[in-house]
Ligand SMILES: Nc1ncnc2c1ncn2[C@@H]1O[C@H](COP(=O)(O)OP(=O)(O)OP(=O)(O)O)[C@@H](O)[C@H]1O
């Protein structure tokens with residue numbers, strides 16, 4: 001499905017190489033294909049017979065029709081505004097010569113590594129019934145923020161950074177000589193922007209739009225927090241499973257977003273592919289022409305400051321919530337909430353320990369697996385490797401809720417009963433983050449000249465020796481980075497693992513959610529603060545590490 | 553120095569074929585039914601224009617590409633089914649492909665450490681090899697700290713240190729500047745004469761092929777057009793492609809009047825010539841081409857020859873002057889020796905042309 005440049009090499013391989021490839025297939029079939037098939041079975045089969053009755057009853061009910069429509073409407077709004085903001089932000093940060101570019105960029109990265117419903121939480125604390133702005137400052141008793149508006153705002157600001165990163169990559173890859181040519185031909189800045197830059201970016205922009213659409217559709221945390229009466233498919237699935245234990249209904253609902261999400265994902269990948277073709281010059285050229293006209297610089301700067309302030313406000317609000325006595329009622333500073341997170345014998349501490357334990361194992365195993373499969377896909381000429389690549393990417397397309405209940409359904413019955421164990425959480429972590437690890441390892445391995453591998457092979461090293469002695473040392477930085485990234489995603493994820501946590505093994509995000517559900521916003525905030533601090537700290541260390549690797 | 557015992561094995565390619573799937577779904581024949589016998593210790597060059605399948609042959613011999621048909625035999629053993637790391641082949645890449653994270657010493661020692669030889673043995677053989685290529689003082693450097701020529705010599709040492717049965721070079725000098733190219737070329741030649749590995753050397757530089765090889769295989773479009781010693785290839789090309797590709801040649805249409813056992817009587821420019829060297833396919837009454845190398849076409853005063861031409865351009869090159877001469881409506885390159893009393897002929901002036909019959913070669917004039 002996903003086309004890439006023709007692969008080099010037609011070597012004959014050892015049986016052991018094929019064995020690793022076989023294991024990759026087993027992995028994909030058991031942990032990705034099997035659960036997804038199970039969800040289809042749950043949706044389409046009643047006591048062994050194929051039926052569409054579950055669907056008919058879904059679609060005949062006006063309520064569910066509205067829920068499905070709600071999901072798509074929200075996704076369309078979020079994708080539209082998110083793309084616009086991301087585009088402006090990306091253009092400003094890459095093209096405009098203004099103070100604070102680096103800071104803007106770093107601040108925009110924080111939402112990509114923090115828990116997904118941080119924004120929902122902050123929106124409630126600022127604009128909710130007991131909100132700081134609505135209740136305290138304006139003296140209103142309003143719940144207007146619950147519903148479409150609140151969700152849209154939370155998702156737009158929570159997700160636009162992903163689109164920003166994508167568009168930034170496109171902008172940096174554009175050949176600056178085209179823009180220079182346009183400006184030497186007398187086009188002014190705005191004209192160059194509209195006649196040269198944007199047209200070159202169309203596929204990139206469309207790709208960013210689809211990405212946000214998928215993210216919005218798959219989001220569970222914000223939907224539960226501030227959805228109010230505006231129910232979307234993801235929250236409805238959660239209610240069906242966790243509230244009513246109605247797996248058939250949950251499965252049928254899942255299918256309504258699974259197929260659109262996968263189709264959009266494939267479409268988005270296609271576009272992304274074309275975007276990279278458009279970047280003829282290949283390597284990022286960074287030093288393109290900077291815009292220095294004062295009018296443009298100041299307005300761009302103002303917009304970036306505004307967005308940065310909004311993002312900053314979110315985290316400050318959460319911090320404030322975590323360190324005051326009772327949000328909306330009593331703003332006296334206190335550390336009680338952190339105590340109740342870290343307190344001995346407390347659920348919070350256990351959740352933290354479990355999360356770290358499970359997330360670390362999953363990140364390391366997932367990192368190694370991504371590397372092995374990435375190497376196969378890039379370097380070992382085995383038939384079907386493109387398919388392996390594609391299948392391992394699928395979980396990126398499948399909304400978290402869907403793969404979560406797929407696991408809950410598939411691994412709660414023979415032949416594989418692992419629900420309630422640590423294993424199921426670890427596996428789900430790995431499956432969900434491996435696409436990212438795989439992309440990173442494929443990209444890193446792709447940077448190494450194939451001839452270096454081939455030199456090793458002709459000098460008498462087999463595939464494993466080549467991998468261990470040549471490939472691995474050359475990509476170790478990016479390998480560490482991918483493990484950290486996977487770890488980060490693991491500890492901040494909610495939508496999938498919420499369906500497989502148990503009394504034995506629980507996670508911070510799940511604990512946060514239950515604190516929110518029982519109205520203990522401050523404790524939830526304390527959890528969020530702890531998570532964000534940890535994640536940011538780890539990423540700073542990682543960044544340092546990478547910088548240090550580069551210098552010698 | 554008794555550890556340096558490399559003596560290559562024979563290499564045989566039998567009806568070797570390689571087809572690639574083109575992006576549009578069709579098939580591209582990169583190597584078309586090639587057979588080649590290389591004797592142990594022989595140095596054979598594959599010479600041909602870009603895209604004629606040279607690299608593909610090397611990659612198949614190394615095991616990096618599976619042949620679509622035919623056999624590869626190294627020392628009587630069929631190696632088609634062997635993975636590259638079991639073939640014991642040395643491959644020197646155009647891009648050097650040194651391991652950037654290993655020092656020069658570790659690069660060269662790579663194949664030896666894989667074989668788990670004792671440390672002391674590895675050290676002595678690597679040191680010896682580095683000394684042979686003149687890099688014993690750079691053992692601790694990383695590849696990025698070396699010049700291109702030095703990097704290439706590391707690649708050579710790395711390939712040689714494991715006593716490869718066959719040593720393959722893929723345009724190893726094309727990333728070097730002209731002066732270095734000559735220097736490293738001599739180096740490779742010297743090492744070959746010391747160790748006598750069996751070598752296949754891919755290049756599209758004819759002077760490289762001529763100066764180093766025992767035999768040259770001139771290739772075009774996936775086939776070997778002519779296989780022979782450098783002298784054969786240069787002096788007795790089989791056809792116009794080879795004559796043209798190797799050195800610069802002048803072609804003059806002529807006709808065979810008579811074919812005798814030891815010579816060919818041809819008619820050219822109103823005169824008859826007896827020529828002793830010809831390619832297959834030149835029969836009586838055939839239209840043929842006289843192949844005369846530029847250095848064998850001499851310029852004389854007009855009165856000294858019955859063949860005449862008009863000077864269209866001159867280029868003074870120190871050792872000699874290269875002249876563009878129009879002869880019978882056709883432009884040819886001729887040589888005017890420096891020294892003596894001859895002066896540079898003026899543009900447009902009429903001159904005499906001379907060549908010696910024993911320097912002329914005849915090929916069939918087949919339409920291309
Ligand atoms: N992996 C591949 N897939 C498809 N076609 C290929 C592949 N490798 C080579 N070819 C084709 O096979 C033909 C021969 O290629 P090869 O690399 O052997 O040429 P070459 O003689 O080494 O050329 P050069 O002097 O430019 O290196 C070319 O037409 C090339 O396009």
Ligand SMILES: [Mg+2]
Pocket residue numbers: 606607608722
């Ligand atoms: Mg080549």
